[in-house]
Amino acid sequence: MDKIIEKQSLIGKRVTKLDAPDKAVARTRYINDMVLPRMLFGKILRTDRVHAHIVSIDASAAEALPGVAAVITAKDTPGGKIGVLRDNPPLKTDTVRCIRDEIAAVAADSEEICDEAIRLIKVEYDDLPTVFDCTEALAAGAPIIHEDCPDNIAMEQNFEHGDMAAGEAASDYIVEGEYNVHYVAHCNMGVSCTLADYDTDGRVTIYTQTQYPFNVKMDIAPSLGVHPGDVRIIQPPVGGAFGSKLDVYPYEPICVFLAKKTRRPVKLIYSREEEFIASPTRQPVEFKIRAGMKKDGTLTFRDCDSLLNNGGYTSWGATTPYVTMRTMTSHYTVPNVKYRARAVYTNNPFAGSFRGYGNVQATWALETHMDKMAETIGMDPVAFRLKNANPPNEITPQGSNLGCIDLTGCIKQAAERSDFLNKWHENNKGWDSSERFRRGIGIATSLHNAGGAKIHKSDGCGTMLKMDDYARVTIITGGSEIGQGLDTVLAQLVSEELGVPMRDVTIINNDSALRPWDVGVHASRTTYIAGNSAIRVARKAREQILKAAASHTNMTHEMLDLRQGYVVQAESGLALMPLDKILRQMHFAGEDAELVMATDYYEPPSEPEDKDHMGDMSAAYSHAAHVAEIVVDTKLGAITVEKIWSAQDVGRVINPVGLEGQIEGGIAMGLGYALSEELKIVEGKVLNPSFRDYHVMTAPEMPEFDLTFIETGDAEGPAGAKGIAELPTIVIAPAIGNALYNATGVRIDHPPLTPEKVARAIAEKNGRL
Amino acid sequence: MSLTQKIIFTLNGKPVQADAQVTASALELLRGAFELGGTKLACGEGECGACTIIVDGRSRNSCLLPAVDLDGREVLTVEGLWSEDGIDxxxxxxxxxxxxxxxxxxxxxxxxxxxxxxxxxxxxxxxxxxxxxxxxxxxxxxxxxxxxxxxxxxxxxx
Amino acid sequence: MLPQNKRPPDIGEYVAASSVDAAIDALADGQGTALAGGTDLWAQKDSGNGRLRQRLVNISRVSELCGIAEVAGKIRIGALTTISEILESPLLNEKVPLLPQMANRFAAPQIRNAATIGGNIANASPAADAVLPLIGLGTSVELRSKRETRFLPLSGFFKGPGNTQMTADELITAIEFETPPGNFHGVFCKSGPRPALEISMVAMCLTGLLEGGKLSNPRLVFGAVGPTPICCEKTEAMIDGKTISDDLIASALDLMATEIAPIDDFRASKWYRTQMARTFLEAELIACR
Missing domain, CATH: 1.10.150.120 ([2Fe-2S]-binding domain)
Incomplete structure (x- = not known):
């Protein structure tokens, strides 16, 4: 009997993550679990000073300790410096500039011997004057952190659009505000870890948690004194990353130098305390915002000046203004905008990139400010935002075409589903009541790139595909899997094109010697960019197969389709032949033999910013609106988040399971930012380097979620999808702050909203302090 | 090297023995001598639960459990949940x-x-x-x- | 920890004690450290604070030290009893629900499964949760050594952080308190954004005999507002047997604030610790009415 196979789509279906079974049964071997033959352990001696000259280092006792294979100091690491501005020597030569600075490193047979050897290294210092505050660091006569940077300004970005004076003149009201956002840590469950291995020909293999495997070759090579082509990067499974591994950090070249000196594999792994002290943080920022509007709420101008506490060295944290700027200039329609950011060297720890990349900070400041503006003219926060919401296809001041966005829909959905206005008006009435527990509701929104971000010359991703004689598909992708679910999305998209079960798709994504180039896993870009590349490569293979199949029929290849392991007649669904059979026929065809192999490099239609910060840097943009309903204990200051409504423009849902997981996890991270997480840094020292004193959210603290996906269907995105992973973390915090105000009339401009801070502010308001 | 103690215990249903360093944690012993990498070290301070194992029917942070204390006990790690009969x-x-x-x-x-x-x-x-x-x-x-x-x-x- | 700050212990001898006698033998020369659940001891093992002496005496298998029983009007809890066992004990849930209530706010389940009541006392953390309700219950600590068996009241047991009346050759074997009468009232309050997994910024226990809205023989104990648990004796005297009026509450809060000695540190300010203490006491006094 003839077999009819209907077209069945996997897009939008709840699909189980491909890596989940191995992780559930602990078959997955993380980098932290890796052991290589003859492997040594490495450890780093870090300074306990924040700014000092190194007078001398005596490592002789450490070198003499049995079991120690090598001790290295700066004299053993003659290569260049690392970091965005190449200002950070892996081991410090004559000056330490912040508490985490690396002085020496040891390779030994065990971690215990490493520890003991570290304790035997004697370092003498001459302390130097210190500075920790941005404004003080900018003042004349401030201590100079880097001799070649006498004004302590590591980076500066300026942008202006429109006519600020005219904007100001057109304003009926001008609102000013200052917002200082804090240090937070990534808190990856898997601590930082790297393994390095040298071969006889001077090539090095680095097993690392990096999120940008190809550019890391270019960035690390000068510090090692090797050619970038001689660096092979392998990315074993990692216990989270969240942006923390988008740069080279000193431990990576240090580990390579230990391997080079000992000619043995070396594994260097942090302790949790070291992870807190010596990892990049989220960039702290001091914002000053001045913004104007007409009586009807129409925005007239926005001026934002920000200082970034850069710390001792420059990693990607200092570049977050490239994203912050987009929010400050382009979120809501504002005709006249001005933006300035300066990253200032101090003796604090330095920051790197972190999920949301500056937009978490910007959105806290902007969305708090928007609520203040709405209050100034007596508009409710929803109406004020709707009044100024960006329309689809708006060309922003920086030249981005926002495309098929739906900010209005996000705001309306979140507000309607949460019954926002009724609750908001009701809560506003009771600020003077003596009730201990007060209820509040708040809203916030943001804009983020959702189709990559062209911060390098290319924002592309390469993919290679092969099929075997049994119709098993192998995808070798440039995209990186860090637990977020790339493998699953790619398998789903490829399976859709080739009509094979997802389990028959194997994804290879972890070895720079095998994979084609990709810019890295960041900027909510991977599903969009790697996904598009995977679709394109699968379509090439599909065409190759269908053409071969068509030659056995009287149909053209356009009339055929691949479904459930068969070549079928597209219109009727009539099964013509099993897919594996046609593949074997193609393979064993004598002189005409062909294997199904295809390659693709996808470059998204975006452009890098020019020197004036103009350019449509992402292939897509999207928004999310969050509403948070909270209960405040006005005595103890504790905020309980009861429910969160999220409405996010996701383009199109590919896999609800993965999408929900990213949004729920992102919100949890944002809740920590809003409520409890703070790396307490006083005079350059980290006071709370443990989970005991650094509070990430736990299960009982999680609120109820109501998630709405708005499907705008991006024309360029894979199956219409947009990148989604950062917005959840970006939006939630100011919604909480705005809800606190709605509950109590107390406004806290500087997160986190810890119980003590809230209790103090309420006591102050009531004259009880 | 530091003092060791011979211990015998039941690990995932099988009797085993080990020379445990007196200063080592159960986590170090399981990950090291027994190569049971499923038990994760994430904080080493009893604050995150990544190293949870079940000892005599009670869940414990293996990072805070002295290896020598496993002597005579029944220990279950995540690796013990997957058998020929299928996964848990x-x-x-x-x-x-x-x-x-x-x-x-x-x-x-x-x-x-x-x-x-x-x-x-x-x-x-x-x-x-x-x-x-x-x-x-x-x-x-x-x-x-x-x-x-x-x-x-x-x-x-x- | 950073390698340079580690001070790993130098343990020269290991004893797995099978009985109390064996344990106190091993501790007799003052060179041993008793190991029970390990949650405090092991967490601090590399900190170099000298808590681990050269002989490690594992008492975790001494069955004599286990169990919760009521004998002749007294409840006796073996020193090895875990916080989970307190949480789950039918006897305590029936007769002293204050202790399960505390146990429910004590750390996380995995820690509750390991941490022992004896260890929580011996560790003498100013923030030890279990100690507060035990003081409120009038608990005595049973200490055994080769020399003697003695009982000390828990209320005067602590001298400072990590420092108690115990001598180096002594072992806490059990705690005892009189079974509280039917009108016994006891509450345990604790700060922190999480239900339990939180080092106490402030914890409070208020106990007494509650009759007609009056609390007699009250005990008011605070944790984490001084170097040891603090009993607010003056405040206790002020509220003892009195009708709990708004004026009395206001006066009691002010007096209590003079009896506690909170500090400023990065976890909380003195102001906030005092605010917490006042909030807990106010709420619990109102609840007594």
């Missing part, structure tokens, strides 16, 4: 519910869930959340983990 319903629930992202907290979450279900196969949502309060996850926001425990709880209650 708790593991299946974590897979099915999408409770796994980076997966580093997963073995500890699964072991804590095994323990919680052994105490109470019919947990309320609040009991599930409280039962997991010593297990940190940085990826998922816990919602799907809580759903997985609820699903496993439904299986266990049958």
């Amino acid at each position: 319903p708790v593991q299946q629930a974590f897979i099915d519910e999408g409770a796994i992202q980076c997966g580093f907290c997963t073995p500890g979450m699964i072991m804590q869930t095994k323990y919680l279900l052994s105490k109470n196969p019919r947990m309320t949502p609040e009991e599930i959340e409280r039962g997991l309060e010593g297990n940190v996850c940085r990826c998922t926001g816990y919602k799907k983990i809580i759903s997985a425990v609820a699903a496993a709880s439904a299986v266990a209650a049958e």
Whole structure:
């Protein structure tokens, strides 16, 4: 009997993550679990000073300790410096500039011997004057952190659009505000870890948690004194990353130098305390915002000046203004905008990139400010935002075409589903009541790139595909899997094109010697960019197969389709032949033999910013609106988040399971930012380097979620999808702050909203302090 | 080198012996001598639950448990849940519910869930959340983990 | 920890004690450290604070030290009893629900499964949760050594952080308190954004005999507002047997604030610790009415 196979789509279906079974049964071997033959352990001696000259280092006792294979100091690491501005020597030569600075490193047979050897290294210092505050660091006569940077300004970005004076003149009201956002840590469950291995020909293999495997070759090579082509990067499974591994950090070249000196594999792994002290943080920022509007709420101008506490060295944290700027200039329609950011060297720890990349900070400041503006003219926060919401296809001041966005829909959905206005008006009435527990509701929104971000010359991703004689598909992708679910999305998209079960798709994504180039896993870009590349490569293979199949029929290849392991007649669904059979026929065809192999490099239609910060840097943009309903204990200051409504423009849902997981996890991270997480840094020292004193959210603290996906269907995105992973973390915090105000009339401009801070502010308001 | 002590115990149903360093934690012994890498080191201070194992029927942070104290005890690690007969319903629930992202907290979450279900196969949502309060996850926001425990709880209650 | 700050212990001898006698033999020369649940001891093992002496005496298998029983009007809890066992004990849930209530706010389940009541006392943390309700219950600590067995009241047991009346050759074997009468009232309050997994910024226990809205023989104990648990004796005297009026509450809060000695540190300010203490006491006094 003839077999009819209907077209069945996997897009939008709840699909189980491909890596989940191995992780559930602990078959997955993380980098932290890796052991290589003859492997040594490495450890780093870090300074306990924040700014000092190194007078001398005596490592002789450490070198003499049995079991120690090598001790290295700066004299053993003659290569260049690392970091965005190449200002950070892996081991410090004559000056330490912040508490985490690396002085020496040891390779030994065990971690215990490493520890003991570290304790035997004697370092003498001459302390130097210190500075920790941005404004003080900018003042004349401030201590100079880097001799070649006498004004302590590591980076500066300026942008202006429109006519600020005219904007100001057109304003009926001008609102000013200052917002200082804090240090937070990534808190990856898997601590930082790297393994390095040298071969006889001077090539090095680095097993690392990096999120940008190809550019890391270019960035690390000068510090090692090797050619970038001689660096092979392998990315074993990692216990989270969240942006923390988008740069080279000193431990990576240090580990390579230990391997080079000992000619043995070396594994260097942090302790949790070291992870807190010596990892990049989220960039702290001091914002000053001045913004104007007409009586009807129409925005007239926005001026934002920000200082970034850069710390001792420059990693990607200092570049977050490239994203912050987009929010400050382009979120809501504002005709006249001005933006300035300066990253200032101090003796604090330095920051790197972190999920949301500056937009978490910007959105806290902007969305708090928007609520203040709405209050100034007596508009409710929803109406004020709707009044100024960006329309689809708006060309922003920086030249981005926002495309098929739906900010209005996000705001309306979140507000309607949460019954926002009724609750908001009701809560506003009771600020003077003596009730201990007060209820509040708040809203916030943001804009983020959702189709990559062209911060390098290319924002592309390469993919290679092969099929075997049994119709098993192998995808070798440039995209990186860090637990977020790339493998699953790619398998789903490829399976859709080739009509094979997802389990028959194997994804290879972890070895720079095998994979084609990709810019890295960041900027909510991977599903969009790697996904598009995977679709394109699968379509090439599909065409190759269908053409071969068509030659056995009287149909053209356009009339055929691949479904459930068969070549079928597209219109009727009539099964013509099993897919594996046609593949074997193609393979064993004598002189005409062909294997199904295809390659693709996808470059998204975006452009890098020019020197004036103009350019449509992402292939897509999207928004999310969050509403948070909270209960405040006005005595103890504790905020309980009861429910969160999220409405996010996701383009199109590919896999609800993965999408929900990213949004729920992102919100949890944002809740920590809003409520409890703070790396307490006083005079350059980290006071709370443990989970005991650094509070990430736990299960009982999680609120109820109501998630709405708005499907705008991006024309360029894979199956219409947009990148989604950062917005959840970006939006939630100011919604909480705005809800606190709605509950109590107390406004806290500087997160986190810890119980003590809230209790103090309420006591102050009531004259009880 | 530091003092060692010979210990004999039951590990995932099999009798085993080891020379345990007196200063070592059970976590170090399991990951080291027994190559049971599923038990994760994430904080080493009893604050995150990634190293949770079950000892004599009770869940414990193996990072705070002296290796020598395993002597004579019954120890279950995540590796003991997967056998020829298939994977454990708790593991299946974590897979099915999408409770796994980076997966580093997963073995500890699964072991804590095994323990919680052994105490109470019919947990309320609040009991599930409280039962997991010593297990940190940085990826998922816990919602799907809580759903997985609820699903496993439904299986266990049958 | 950072390698340079580690001070790993130098343990020269390991004793797995099978009985109390064996344990106190091993501790007799003052060179041993008793190991029970390990949650405090092991967490601090590399900190170099000298808590681990050269002989490690594992008492975790001494069955004589286990169990919760009521004998002749007294409740006796073996030193090895874990916080989980307190939480789950039918006897305590029936007769002293204050202790399970505390246990429910004590750390995380995995820690509750390991931490022992004896260890929580011996560790003498100013923030030890279990100690507060035990003081409120009038608990005595049983200490055994080769020399003697003695009982000390828990209220005067602590001298400072990590420092108690115990001598180096002594072992806490049990605690005892009189079974509280039917009108006994006891509450345990604790700060922190999480239900339990939180080092106490402030914890409070208020106990007494509650009759007609009056609390007699009250005990008011605070944790984490001084170097040891602090008993607010003056405040206790002020409220003893009195009708709990708004004026009395206001006066009691002010007096209590003079009896506690909170500090400023990065976890909380003195102001906030005092605010917490006042909030807990106010709420619990109102609840007594």
